[in-house]
Amino acid sequence: MNKNTIIxxxxxxxxxxxxxxxxxxxxxxxxxxxxxxQIQKQIEQTEEALIASEQAxxxxxxxxxxxxxxxxxxVEMIPAAPDAPYKDTLLNKAYTEVLPQFDTLSTDLxxxxxxxxxxxxxxxxxxxxxxxxxxxxxxxxxxxxxxxGTCSDYNISFELSERASAKNDxxxxxxxxxxxxxxxxSDTVVMKLPFEGGYIQQKYWxxxxxYMLKNEMSVVGLNQIVDDITDSYTTDxxxxxxxLEKGYKNEKQYSKLxxxxxxxxxxxxxxxxxxxxxxxxxxIDWFAFQQQFFSAxxxxxxxxTSAKFDVRYYDEKEYYNYDELMLCHATLKSSxxxxxxxxxxxxxxxxxxxxxxxxxxxxxxxxDIIPLGSWLVSWFSKLVIIPVFDFLxxxxxNYGIIxxxxxxxxxxxxxxxxxKSYKSTAKMQVLKPEIDKLNEKYPKQEDAMKKQQAMMALYxxxxxxxxxxxxxxxxxxxxxxxxxxxxxxxxxLRQQHFLWADDLSAYDSIIEFSRxxxxxxxxxxxxxxxxxxxxxxxxxxxxQMADGGMPGMKFMSxxxxxxxxxxxxxxxxxxLSYYYLLSNLITMGMTWYIRKYVVTExxxxxxxxxxxxxxxxxxxxxxxxxxxxxxxxxxxxERAKKNRR
Numbered sequence: 001m002n003k004n005t006i007i008x009x010x011x012x013x014x015x016x017x018x019x020x021x022x023x024x025x026x027x028x029x030x031x032x033x034x035x036x037x038q039i040q041k042q043i044e045q046t047e048e049a050l051i052a053s054e055q056a057x058x059x060x061x062x063x064x065x066x067x068x069x070x071x072x073x074x075v076e077m078i079p080a081a082p083d084a085p086y087k088d089t090l091l092n093k094a095y096t097e098v099l100p101q102f103d104t105l106s107t108d109l110x111x112x113x114x115x116x117x118x119x120x121x122x123x124x125x126x127x128x129x130x131x132x133x134x135x136x137x138x139x140x141x142x143x144x145x146x147x148x149g150t151c152s153d154y155n156i157s158f159e160l161s162e163r164a165s166a167k168n169d170x171x172x173x174x175x176x177x178x179x180x181x182x183x184x185x186s187d188t189v190v191m192k193l194p195f196e197g198g199y200i201q202q203k204y205w206x207x208x209x210x211y212m213l214k215n216e217m218s219v220v221g222l223n224q225i226v227d228d229i230t231d232s233y234t235t236d237x238x239x240x241x242x243x244l245e246k247g248y249k250n251e252k253q254y255s256k257l258x259x260x261x262x263x264x265x266x267x268x269x270x271x272x273x274x275x276x277x278x279x280x281x282x283x284i285d286w287f288a289f290q291q292q293f294f295s296a297x298x299x300x301x302x303x304x305t306s307a308k309f310d311v312r313y314y315d316e317k318e319y320y321n322y323d324e325l326m327l328c329h330a331t332l333k334s335s336x337x338x339x340x341x342x343x344x345x346x347x348x349x350x351x352x353x354x355x356x357x358x359x360x361x362x363x364x365x366x367x368d369i370i371p372l373g374s375w376l377v378s379w380f381s382k383l384v385i386i387p388v389f390d391f392l393x394x395x396x397x398n399y400g401i402i403x404x405x406x407x408x409x410x411x412x413x414x415x416x417x418x419x420k421s422y423k424s425t426a427k428m429q430v431l432k433p434e435i436d437k438l439n440e441k442y443p444k445q446e447d448a449m450k451k452q453q454a455m456m457a458l459y460x461x462x463x464x465x466x467x468x469x470x471x472x473x474x475x476x477x478x479x480x481x482x483x484x485x486x487x488x489x490x491x492x493l494r495q496q497h498f499l500w501a502d503d504l505s506a507y508d509s510i511i512e513f514s515r516x517x518x519x520x521x522x523x524x525x526x527x528x529x530x531x532x533x534x535x536x537x538x539x540x541x542x543x544q545m546a547d548g549g550m551p552g553m554k555f556m557s558x559x560x561x562x563x564x565x566x567x568x569x570x571x572x573x574x575x576l577s578y579y580y581l582l583s584n585l586i587t588m589g590m591t592w593y594i595r596k597y598v599v600t601e602x603x604x605x606x607x608x609x610x611x612x613x614x615x616x617x618x619x620x621x622x623x624x625x626x627x628x629x630x631x632x633x634x635x636x637x638e639r640a641k642k643n644r645r
Contacts, residue, residue: 211352
């Protein structure tokens with residue numbers, strides 16, 4: 001077993017140890033999350049008990065609400081109870097106990113139902129998308145980003161003056177039943193909360209061809225309820241983000257919370273696939289609750305001054321929260337002028353798909369939430385992959401065919417690099433007998449410098465660069481990683497059928513079974529075929545490897561890498577495995593063609609013979625190597641003289 005073999009096995013050991021450690025930490029985190037989940041369940045049960053009487057009075061849920069019209073007659077107000085929290089204050093008349101009313105904004109893209117309890121969205125449905133139905137995959141469910149009920153809580157709070165409330169320090173809009181007002185336009189919902197000396201108003205509207213919900217909060221008589229020293233209010237939004245996709249692991253991996261600083265180049269991320277909290281003591285332009293393919297992005301007209309974010313992911317098998325992916329909670333501060341008599345605070349809510357073109361059209365850097373990789377990888381995706389993908393999508397409806405054509409175009413684009421790499425490999429193969437002779441001539445470690453110099457002279461004479469085969473492969477790496485990022489994040493592939501795959505954005509399964517560590521609960525056929533193609537291609541390439549003394553590298557190439565890629569891709573997007581399969585098959589075909597007709601052994605020998613006749617100047621590397629050899633020989637001579645003495 002040589003040095004390279006030992007290094008290879010050490011690397012494998014490190015990878016396996018790291019993965020085992022990661023799995024162990026994940027198990028500990030899952031136990032912690034389960035404990036937190038039990039506590040959260042108790043809290044939710046308490047909250048449900050408190051609002052049970054209110055919900056029991058509502059005859060039908062949102063599914064029965066197609067269009068709720070505004071009542072022309074004023075709502076009968078039930079006076080506050082004697083112990084009401086705002087009793088004997090300016091807000092006494094505003095605090096009433098009534099049944100909530102509902103109003104709906106509906107377009108071709110969205111359907112949003114609002115409740116007067118807290119003047120907030122009650123539910124939000126995307127009309128052009130469906131959610132995965134685990135009970136019946138052939139019958140998808142309507143896609144609600146805000147599910148009917150208590151899955152969202154949007155609250156505005158002010159610190160109250162003593163004249164406004166002798167008992168409460170804070171006004172929370174969630175405590176009040178707003179009055180539903182008649183709107184000037186049919187695409188607008190207006191809710192008002194009057195109090196002595198002013199009112200709070202929430203106005204919502206949306207354009208027909210947009211996912212951007214517009215909101216404008218107005219407070220008239222602000223100085224009646226807040227002190228002169230108060231200059232801020234708090235926005236608090238809690239949202240239970242539902243599970244919408246087939247693969248829980250994939251969906252969780254690509255979900256996170258994002259926020260953006262004004263003037264910054266990149267979006268900040270937290271809670272990427274894991275529960276996490278963060279406090280931000282600086283200005284924020286916008287933030288996003290991001291699921292794999294859909295997001296809720298909040299952008300105020302005047303930036304938030306500070307924020308506290310918290311994201312808690314639910315375990316895949318938490319029986320009482322099977323429909324929820326994560327609980328997102330954002331608490332944000334906003335400022336206003338001291339002593340202001342009124343306040344107008346516009347705010348935009350983007351609630352829709354993570355489509356690159358759609359997000360980019362708003363010119364607010366929203367598109368940066370899509371996980372396209374590092375700057376080099378994302379640059380290639382934005383300038384090449386996405387435009388080509390969109391162009392082909394205009395003419396072809398089958399995305400399996402689009403991926404095939406795009407793979408062919410990419411392979412043609414990089415074919416000069418492929419030919420160059422193969423030429424270098426073929427030249428090294430021709431030189432292999434000469435290299436073996438040098439290895440026999442300089443077997444000792446102390447002769448390594450002489451052997452290296454002799455090999456460099458051989459390479460120069462034959463016109464061969466030892467790095468000629470590696471450099472083209474390195475130049476292809478951004479493309480490899482770009483595809484790895486692009487396919488799982490591409491909403492165009494969502495719920496698209498191809499061959500045996502029912503959803504190209506999720507895994508394809510031909511066999512399902514009880515969960516096995518590392519593997520999961522299924523076998524993906526595309527991932528299996530991809531791994532097999534890697535093995536066959538590595539088998540073909542191994543015959544071209546000039547150095548036969550690296551069995552460890554061959555073992556990693558032939559067996560370890562295909563197995564690792566299978567385990568990695570088994571639960572990821574089937575489109576990704578399909579692309580790698582096509583890429584390997586096309587590469588094998590190109591290799592056979594190049595070997596058969598383009599770069600034959602006779603042509604290589606003729607090129608090397610012609611290169612040998614050309615005078616060549618020694619490279620800087622060779623000159624440094626010769627200088628190092630002279631210094632080494634001088635040191636050996638000096639040591640020999642000392643030993644003779």
